[in-house]
Amino acid sequence: xxxxxxxxxxxxxxLRAEAMExxxxxxxxxxxYVTEHMIRAMRAYGWTIVVGALGQPVLYLLxxxxxxxxxxxxxxxxxxxEVDYLTFVAPALLxxxxxxxxSEEMTYPVMAGFKWRRYFYGFNAxxxxxxxxxxxxxxxxTARMAFAVAAYYLFxxxxxALGIGxxxxxxxxxxxxxxxxxxxxxxxxxxxLMAYAGSIEDDxxxxxxxxxxxxxxxxxxxxxxxxxxxxxxxxQWIGWISPLWHGAELGRLATYGAVVPPVMIAVHLAYLVVLxxxxxxxGRRIFVERLAK
Amino acid sequence: xxxxVIRADNLVKAYTAKGKPDxxxxxxLSFEVAPGESFGLLGPNGxxxxxxxxxxxxxxxxxxxxxxxxxLDPDRYxxxxxxxxxxxxxQDNLDGELNARENLYxxxxxxxxxxxxxxxxxxxxxxxxxxxxxxxxxxxxxxGGMKRRLTIARGLxxxxxxxxxxxxxxxxxxxxxxxxxxxLFRLKERGTTLVLTTHYMDEAEQLCDRxxxxxxxxxxxxxxxxxLIREHSSREVLEVRFGSDRNAAAAAQLQxxxxxxxxxxxxxxxYAHDGEAALERVTASGLHPMTSLVxxxxxxxxxxxxxxxxxxx
Numbered sequence: 277x278x279x280x281x282x283x284x285x286x287x288x289x290x291l292r293a294e295a296m297e298x299x300x301x302x303x304x305x306x307x308x309y310v311t312e313h314m315i316r317a318m319r320a321y322g323w324t325i326v327v328g329a330l331g332q333p334v335l336y337l338l339x340x341x342x343x344x345x346x347x348x349x350x351x352x353x354x355x356x357x358e359v360d361y362l363t364f365v366a367p368a369l370l371x372x373x374x375x376x377x378x379s380e381e382m383t384y385p386v387m388a389g390f391k392w393r394r395y396f397y398g399f400n401a402x403x404x405x406x407x408x409x410x411x412x413x414x415x416x417x418t419a420r421m422a423f424a425v426a427a428y429y430l431f432x433x434x435x436x437a438l439g440i441g442x443x444x445x446x447x448x449x450x451x452x453x454x455x456x457x458x459x460x461x462x463x464x465x466x467x468x469l470m471a472y473a474g475s476i477e478d479d480x481x482x483x484x485x486x487x488x489x490x491x492x493x494x495x496x497x498x499x500x501x502x503x504x505x506x507x508x509x510x511x512q513w514i515g516w517i518s519p520l521w522h523g524a525e526l527g528r529l530a531t532y533g534a535v536v537p538p539v540m541i542a543v544h545l546a547y548l549v550v551l552x553x554x555x556x557x558x559g560r561r562i563f564v565e566r567l568a569k
Numbered sequence: 570x571x572x573x574v575i576r577a578d579n580l581v582k583a584y585t586a587k588g589k590p591d592x593x594x595x596x597x598l599s600f601e602v603a604p605g606e607s608f609g610l611l612g613p614n615g616x617x618x619x620x621x622x623x624x625x626x627x628x629x630x631x632x633x634x635x636x637x638x639x640x641l642d643p644d645r646y647x648x649x650x651x652x653x654x655x656x657x658x659x660q661d662n663l664d665g666e667l668n669a670r671e672n673l674y675x676x677x678x679x680x681x682x683x684x685x686x687x688x689x690x691x692x693x694x695x696x697x698x699x700x701x702x703x704x705x706x707x708x709x710x711x712x713g714g715m716k717r718r719l720t721i722a723r724g725l726x727x728x729x730x731x732x733x734x735x736x737x738x739x740x741x742x743x744x745x746x747x748x749x750x751x752x753l754f755r756l757k758e759r760g761t762t763l764v765l766t767t768h769y770m771d772e773a774e775q776l777c778d779r780x781x782x783x784x785x786x787x788x789x790x791x792x793x794x795x796x797l798i799r800e801h802s803s804r805e806v807l808e809v810r811f812g813s814d815r816n817a818a819a820a821a822q823l824q825x826x827x828x829x830x831x832x833x834x835x836x837x838x839x840y841a842h843d844g845e846a847a848l849e850r851v852t853a854s855g856l857h858p859m860t861s862l863v864x865x866x867x868x869x870x871x872x873x874x875x876x877x878x879x880x881x882x
Contacts, residue, residue: 285571285604285605285760286604287571287572288571288572288573288574288639288640289640291574291604291639291640291653291730292639292640292641294639294653294730295639295640295641295646295649295650295652295653295730296641296646296649298649298652298653298680298681298727299646299648299649299650299651299652300681301680301681302648302652302679302680302681303648303649305681306648306679309678309679309681310679312675312678313664313675313678313679316667316671316675317664317666317667320666320667393662393663393664393665393666394660394662395662395663395664396662397628397658397662398658398662398663398664398676398723399679400628401626401628401651401654401656401658402651402652402656402676402679402680402727403648403649403651403652403679403680403681403727404648404651404679405647405648567628568628568629568630569629
């Protein structure tokens with residue numbers, strides 16, 4: 277510090293110019309600085325991220341392959357296309373993996389940042405701005421989602437490639453597009469969740485309720501394990517509003533060429549983008565208002 | 570006289586709640602802080618000190634009035650101003666998941682400092698905060714005093730021009746407070762402008778060149794600790810106790826002794842130029858206090874005089 281010690285005080289003009297200069301980088305790259313922090317903090321529970329990302333597909337798919345798929349010998353008829361049961365569920369489970377990361381990374385760290393540890397206030401007292409803090413949370417969570425979904429895809433692709441009788445990605449040339457579809461569905465679910473988490477003043481177990489009454493029903497009623505139109509009409513709406521269904525449809529299109537009309541492709545994409553965008557506007561407002569209190 | 574690095578003119582912060590009249594947390598504060606000065610905001614809880622600090626820290630926007638920090642308007646140049654500030658908040662907000670060194674390193678990154686610079690600064694500041702042997706400990710394992718020192722060290726990662734300290738020693742034991750004061754003195758010697766809030770008058774007397782006494786969002790008095798005491802209090806204070814049920818009756822008999830008498834629930838304060846002489850007059854009048862104490866006047870007395878209330882409730 278001795279090198280910057282100032283015995284003679286600089287003039288106000290010099291101080292102003294110095295501040296303008298110092299502010300340039302944080303203004304431009306601040307979101308990435310927050311991302312760096314969020315990813316660094318993830319290292320504290322890094323092994324659960326890796327084990328979760330690699331273990332979840334192994335458990336789910338082997339469980340389904342050895343159990344449910346063995347029971348359901350007949351192929352699934354999905355809009356005129358016959359596919360193995362495992363082929364049908366794999367893309368939806370891949371999308372679920374992204375949503376599951378979102379339900380962790382965009383809830384507890386947000387609550388910790390505002391309430392439990394209050395480190396968002398620390399960020400905000402530095403050169404960073406409150407929207408940049410929201411961006412960092414989103415980008416950090418997206419990075420973990422990308423890791424989880426890519427690991428998932430790699431696993432299902434390998435299952436088919438190994439030639440042990442399971443086909444999970446009949447169309448590998450487009451199959452990889454399930455990865456961005458999964459990430460998009462993850463952020464469409466995660467960003468509004470982040471905004472909600474940011475709006476919680478008192479922790480009364482809301483996240484456990486979200487897990488039970490939002491995530492679980494979405495998982496069960498979004499055509500994950502069977503085509504959505506198998507459900508009675510009065511239950512299908514759960515799928516329509518669920519990012520999981522929209523993401524899974526895009527994933528199925530990618531991995532086995534499910535017959536999704538172009539207009540529906542546009543609807544799926546638009547729905548996920550709009551949900552992310554509205555969630556972002558809400559979240560940004562929450563972050564700005566709460567940190568300025 | 571160099572130009573002020575902080576200039577507040579009729580600064581107001583109002584909080585609106587549905588169905589209630591606006592609450593003015595800060596009600597027209599005007600003050601200036603010169604570069605290198607150590608400036609204090611003294612007042613009880615709820616006086617508006619922290620709100621003022623948040624506005625100076627360019628995180629909370631003002632409702633009205635003018636505010637200029639380092640010659641810039643915080644509404645427009647928040648990141649630029651904050652990039653040259655160090656902030657020690659009232660509540661520690663370190664990241665408990667990271668260790669002490671990482672907390673410093675990552676904070677440096679928020680200012681866009683390169684990784685190498687952050688690493689070097691982190692080591693230097695760990696030494697400054699006497700936390701070298703705790704560098705790899707998770708923050709959750711540190712004591713309150715250590716966390717406080719780490720928070721101050723973190724506030725210095727960008728070599729700030731102005732360091733804002735909101736109740737820096739609240740909740741610390743006396744030894745930890747003295748270590749902290751020593752660190753703050755060193756910063757002051759280096760020319761860092763310090764702005765601190767406190768409700769400890771000894772802290773204000775130790776650290777502040779100049780201060781404002783704030784109550785209910787308004788400035789009650791302004792000046793150096795010594796001049797405030799000179800202006801608003803006597804040189805010495807005699808404290809006498811007669812037992813809580815007899816204090817009021819005894820106070821009536823003490824009228825005329827000293828310049829002024831203040832009756833508190835547990836004791837009576839007699840303001841006098843010469844405390845010992847006042848005590849002699851008390852005993853000569855036939856009163857025999859259970860305990861008596863003569864001390865120099867402090868900012869606590871100034872505050873009591875100005876607001877009729879004690880600083881620490």
